[in-house]
Amino acid sequence: GEDVEQSLFLSVREGDSSVINCTYTDSSSTYLYWYKQEPGAGLQLLTYIFSNMDMKQDQRLTVLLNKKDKHLSLRIADTQTGDSAIYFCAETSFSGNTGKLIFGQGTTLQVKP
């Protein structure tokens, strides 16, 4: 079945770049997403990429998609303490249960001053 995997924890120093990785199994994935969850808050959509794209950049965020290896990454440049949160990778295929998001386990990003 569909599956999305992420590492659970990443620690970086303020000012460094963070790279959060994700792998997925569904070859019919249409969109891949990165969500951010701050403590006590809901999910905030950071960015998404369509499956026919290799890269998307949005200010400090860069998303890379390797469709052959089913690997997605999120790079945060110049990481700040305010970036500390849980980051979820998710995918959807818009087939069958259209709109269902399959989430990874979430990566907790810790930013040390």
Place this chain on the structure above:
Amino acid sequence: EAQVTQNPRYLITVTGKKLTVTCSQNMNHEYMSWYRQDPGLGLRQIYYSMNVEVTDKGDVPEGYKVSRKEKRNFPLILESPSPNQTSLYFCASRRTGNTEAFFGQGTRLTVV
């Protein structure tokens, strides 16, 4: 302001006492769904609805019910809650075929 509103935000209840978590969206979205979030498991879909009076099971529907009598509301019903339903619950909505889903702030449920 476009939003998805869940109530309550926090709830502690006892085993077997029926409860309802409400979800309302003001964006006229067709698609609504419920997820539960558990540590190390991410978010898993409980139920979804593609439009009024159309609902179906997600990946973890056991112990839950939903209804969609109006487009804006999608309540989650636990007829007889059990401790394994202690979790953080999220409601989400989106326009059919659109890329972005909007999430509520979450409901933290504890069943003792």
